[in-house]
Amino acid sequence: MAVANCPSCGGPIEFKIGSSAAVICDHCRTVVARTDRGLEDLGKVAPLVDTGSPLRRDLPGKIRGAGFRLVGRTQMRHPMGGVWDEWYAAFDSGQWGWIAEAQGKYYVTVKEPRTNLPPYDMLQVGGMYDGLTVSEIGTATVIAGEGEIPWRVEPNSTYQYADLSGANNRFATIDYSEQPPLFFDGEETTLEGLGINVDLEQPRVTTVKVAKLACSQCGGPLNLVAPEQSERIVCPNCGALHDIGEGNLRYLETLRNRGPQPLVPLGKEGTIQNEHYIVAGFMQRSVTFDKKYFWTEYLLFQPKKKSFAWLVEDAGHWSFVKGVNAGSVSDPDPRGAAPVIEMSGKKYRVFQDSVATVESVAGEFYWKVSVGETARAVDYIAPPEGISKEFSDTAESHEINYSHARYMMPEEIEAAFGVTGLPRPNTLGTLQPIAPGQKPRGCVGCGMFTAFVVALLALAGVLTATLPKRTILNNHYYLSDMANPQATTTSSESWDQPTTSTEGGEAHVTFFTKPFTVNGGHNLEVNGITYLDNSWLYVGGDLFNEKTGMVEPFELKLEHYEGYEDGERWTEGTQDLSAYFSTLAPGTYSLRMEGAWDATKPGPVFDLKVREGVFSRMDLVYLGIAIVLLTIPPWIATARRGVGPRGFTEADRWRDSMFTPYGKKIEDDDDDSSSSDDD
Amino acid sequence: MFKAFYAAFGILVLAGFSFVTWRGIQPAMGQRKYVAGGLRGAAHGGYRSFWYSGFHGGK
Numbered sequence: 054m055a056v057a058n059c060p061s062c063g064g065p066i067e068f069k070i071g072s073s074a075a076v077i078c079d080h081c082r083t084v085v086a087r088t089d090r091g092l093e094d095l096g097k098v099a100p101l102v103d104t105g106s107p108l109r110r111d112l113p114g115k116i117r118g119a120g121f122r123l124v125g126r127t128q129m130r131h132p133m134g135g136v137w138d139e140w141y142a143a144f145d146s147g148q149w150g151w152i153a154e155a156q157g158k159y160y161v162t163v164k165e166p167r168t169n170l171p172p173y174d175m176l177q178v179g180g181m182y183d184g185l186t187v188s189e190i191g192t193a194t195v196i197a198g199e200g201e202i203p204w205r206v207e208p209n210s211t212y213q214y215a216d217l218s219g220a221n222n223r224f225a226t227i228d229y230s231e232q233p234p235l236f237f238d239g240e241e242t243t244l245e246g247l248g249i250n251v252d253l254e255q256p257r258v259t260t261v262k263v264a265k266l267a268c269s270q271c272g273g274p275l276n277l278v279a280p281e282q283s284e285r286i287v288c289p290n291c292g293a294l295h296d297i298g299e300g301n302l303r304y305l306e307t308l309r310n311r312g313p314q315p316l317v318p319l320g321k322e323g324t325i326q327n328e329h330y331i332v333a334g335f336m337q338r339s340v341t342f343d344k345k346y347f348w349t350e351y352l353l354f355q356p357k358k359k360s361f362a363w364l365v366e367d368a369g370h371w372s373f374v375k376g377v378n379a380g381s382v383s384d385p386d387p388r389g390a391a392p393v394i395e396m397s398g399k400k401y402r403v404f405q406d407s408v409a410t411v412e413s414v415a416g417e418f419y420w421k422v423s424v425g426e427t428a429r430a431v432d433y434i435a436p437p438e439g440i441s442k443e444f445s446d447t448a449e450s451h452e453i454n455y456s457h458a459r460y461m462m463p464e465e466i467e468a469a470f471g472v473t474g475l476p477r478p479n480t481l482g483t484l485q486p487i488a489p490g491q492k493p494r495g496c497v498g499c500g501m502f503t504a505f506v507v508a509l510l511a512l513a514g515v516l517t518a519t520l521p522k523r524t525i526l527n528n529h530y531y532l533s534d535m536a537n538p539q540a541t542t543t544s545s546e547s548w549d550q551p552t553t554s555t556e557g558g559e560a561h562v563t564f565f566t567k568p569f570t571v572n573g574g575h576n577l578e579v580n581g582i583t584y585l586d587n588s589w590l591y592v593g594g595d596l597f598n599e600k601t602g603m604v605e606p607f608e609l610k611l612e613h614y615e616g617y618e619d620g621e622r623w624t625e626g627t628q629d630l631s632a633y634f635s636t637l638a639p640g641t642y643s644l645r646m647e648g649a650w651d652a653t654k655p656g657p658v659f660d661l662k663v664r665e666g667v668f669s670r671m672d673l674v675y676l677g678i679a680i681v682l683l684t685i686p687p688w689i690a691t692a693r694r695g696v697g698p699r700g701f702t703e704a705d706r707w708r709d710s711m712f713t714p715y716g717k718k719i720e721d722d723d724d725d726s727s728s729s730d731d732d
Numbered sequence: 733m734f735k736a737f738y739a740a741f742g743i744l745v746l747a748g749f750s751f752v753t754w755r756g757i758q759p760a761m762g763q764r765k766y767v768a769g770g771l772r773g774a775a776h777g778g779y780r781s782f783w784y785s786g787f788h789g790g791k
Binding site: 497498501505508509512513516520574575576577595597601602603604605633634635636643645666667668669671672675676679682683686687690 | 734735737738741742745746748750752753754755756758759763764765767768
């Protein structure tokens, strides 16, 4: 142990580890390097950003039996925004370990001698080195630190790095801050894996009170649920986008496109897979093929682990998404769209390769999100699971991120977050399983609908049979005789003072029927039948009540034409028509009839029949209306609940895929490629 | 909940259909009017005439 005084403030500094290269003064944040010539002042670092880390200096741990103690850390700024911690672990053996902590994940590495490391310029995300996949390359900036550091920290210095991951949680970093570059090999782990029981630690108090921020534009509250992680926040009231890096609120712009409202409100808490989450952010994204297709994504924050997950909603279908180590995915073409990839023994078939665009954002995000931001996404499916591979490229960094999705029903989301009324899907979801024996989720209330229709038809039959259908007038008129009163009438009923005339080539006759009695309470049918030969007969009439003077008109346009044309016989018109009168009051009624026909033709014969209480054509319309009305509740209930997978096929699922095996076979097609080997 | 609602709704529709069919309710063929003194006294031509109808058959 070496104790000295800070060359900047004179305060005591202590080199507890013999191999540490620098100490950051606890009093003035000066980086003091240990050199052959003594102590060197490398400048001051910024105050530590509260990242909400459960780790602290002097915390002991144990990895695979090797004890260590955390002696210092640096904080790095990621090129996409955000800060991560690099903790330095001094092992009992004298070796140094690096523990990187970001978004609730821990990566422990130790320096390994390598001589064949690829130059930074030659690296590509998705590329391979030593069996590892390059998942990210970028430039980091040292912004803060504390304690003892095993390397010469220069405040605000930048260095290039590459993160690599492999099978069995293997993780490695190539550090290009020195020449030749340094290689750190290790694994992704957990607090438990580090031998640290976080529950025994004192709860930490957030020093940056960003949770109490107010919108700079409208003054509305900005309720941050992940204040230590968030980089951007959009005011839910006015759409103002703010940078909140390191607790400082900086207005950027007001987003014009506010997008849809989240179905699960921001700030809502819920439990998925026994983990507690808070809805932190919400965004709408789209892809464009023949047109734009939209979906929404909910950023979920897990307070205990300080990590994030996603809920994705697409046309009523939901999936729960968590990031996975790139190395855990066996991807034959990391930079492309291999037909099949594999993870944990399960094969996933490529479904889509597209560029997703952020259309709108609300709430908070752990990176510097912006509207219009694009990322190439390759989706693989093995319902009810899927894997998405996203490429994020900026001038400063290139990343490839794999995430695993599991299908969820709207009912599960409602139960998880205590919300109601989520829309039900009417289509087959990309990840929705079609399982044999699955509970049918067809039409809601269709059994009752069928019963009602049967009852309705039976009712119509009963009504038809029981309606009175009382014939109260059945007359036979020879209109020629009526037009020629000198002739002998053969009518079955004498008419009451018919008047006739001929005008403009038309013969007219007006007459009254004898009064008839209507019992009332039902409709009345006036039926006219004539016998025409290429001619017409117009009958205009009035039903009238002899006592009250009530008059209701009607007309019957009768005609019949026939002939031969191009060797075919044709006919046109009808000689049998009815008019119906709505429910009548009981009483004595008569018909005033006016007939007109072609005067050059013989006056037609006209049969008049009046019936009370008949099943009319209108009743068939009522029957149709009743059936339509009966379909409405099941239709609404079905739409709200969703049709479900019953009745859909795999071909339906793949209809929107650019890699559909139905009609266009993909390369290296494998019949069981999307099946689960471990199911 | 849905079943109870739909049962009530369905019974209502059936009852409505039965009522309009039994009663013979029709859309009005024309407006019902009241002619003071009765139509018989207003004839012939005094009440109305059909000449305006213009119907001359299909040919």
